[in-house]
Amino acid sequence: MNKENTKEEVLKAFNFRCACKEFDPEKKISKEDFDFILETGRLSPSSLGLEPWRFVVLQNKELREKLKPISWGAQGQLPTASHYVILLARNKEEMTYNSEYIDKMMKVTHKIPQDIAELRRNRIEDYQKNDAKMFDTDRGVFDWACKQVYIAMGNMMTSAAMIGIDLCPIEGYNRDEAEKILEDAGILDKSKFGIACMVAFGYRLNEPKRAKTRQSIEEIIQWVN
Ligand SMILES: Cc1cc2nc3c(=O)[nH]c(=O)nc-3n(C[C@H](O)[C@H](O)[C@H](O)COP(=O)(O)O)c2cc1C
Numbered sequence: 353m354n355k356e357n358t359k360e361e362v363l364k365a366f367n368f369r370c371a372c373k374e375f376d377p378e379k380k381i382s383k384e385d386f387d388f389i390l391e392t393g394r395l396s397p398s399s400l401g402l403e404p405w406r407f408v409v410l411q412n413k414e415l416r417e418k419l420k421p422i423s424w425g426a427q428g429q430l431p432t433a434s435h436y437v438i439l440l441a442r443n444k445e446e447m448t449y450n451s452e453y454i455d456k457m458m459k460v461t462h463k464i465p466q467d468i469a470e471l472r473r474n475r476i477e478d479y480q481k482n483d484a485k486m487f488d489t490d491r492g493v494f495d496w497a498c499k500q501v502y503i504a505m506g507n508m509m510t511s512a513a514m515i516g517i518d519l520c521p522i523e524g525y526n527r528d529e530a531e532k533i534l535e536d537a538g539i540l541d542k543s544k545f546g547i548a549c550m551v552a553f554g555y556r557l558n559e560p561k562r563a564k565t566r567q568s569i570e571e572i573i574q575w576v577n
Contacts, residue, residue: 354485361514365565367404372520374428375554381434387463389553392511396504400476402457404497405504405548408539409435418533425524426552431554438530439505440540443499448493449477453544462516498499501548511555523551 353362381389386409410416416430423430430436430438446453450473450550458469484494505521510520527547534547 365510365513368516369509369519370554370556370564372429372518372552372554373453374557374558375432375434375518375552376557377432379434379555381555382554384535385452385515385517386435386553387507388515389512389517393504393508396500396507398500398503399496400472401462402447402500404447405501406440406442406545407504408438408440408534410438410539411435415533415539417535418537419525419530422552423522423525424519424528426522426550428555429522429552431519432554434554435552436536436555437508437551439501439548439550440545441494441501442544443497443542443546444490444493447497448475449480455513466511468523498548505549505551506566509551517553518556519551519553525550 353554390407390409395543398404401476411420414426416436416564420430422426429457445451454476455469458464458472464472478540480493480496484496486496507519512533523548529543531535531540535542540547
């Protein structure tokens, strides 16, 4: 495929993607297609390569029903989505520079020697404390982890749209209550994770009611030459 064709394909996918409010309950995404979407999440970049995510694919009907009353933004999506993903982010304890998780990431996943890992930990400490001032608020470190999770979410949404799969990102829920439901069900370990966001995937039941609205390029781009 040449570059111009690729650009056309990508823009077609971006125009096709819309916030799907209700999916066709009869249409299921194939395992191969859904694995592809998850793989683009897995391959996503993250700050310092720390991958502070876990993707919970919630296929359990009862649990989706339990989430519905506290998810004002997912009323049509929760019962109809072929696949419903809850994106978890690692919490402050997990993502603070001297955590066991960061140590494991450096040693096991990144395969960095001990002395280099030590230097890197110092760099992360300085970054978290002084550059990004993540400890100034209680949510600072968790919010930083959530930002990384949103990158993976963006990539999964784009890759789904590229293969004609519909989706809707979901922030419309009460986080405390959603976490309690998942914790009670033994799905969420709150000592390690919190909910960052959710995404519903499937095939649209109806075409969007309104055409896409966006600001113009001139309104949002500032060139500095
Ligand atoms: C982080 C995020 C959270 C969102 N949460 C919801 C939601 O809870 N329910 C919903 O129906 N749409 C939700 N949306 C969809 C937006 O309303 C939608 O993307 C926006 O209005 C632009 O429309 P479009 O996606 O159809 O182009 C969310 C979008 C984003 C990016």
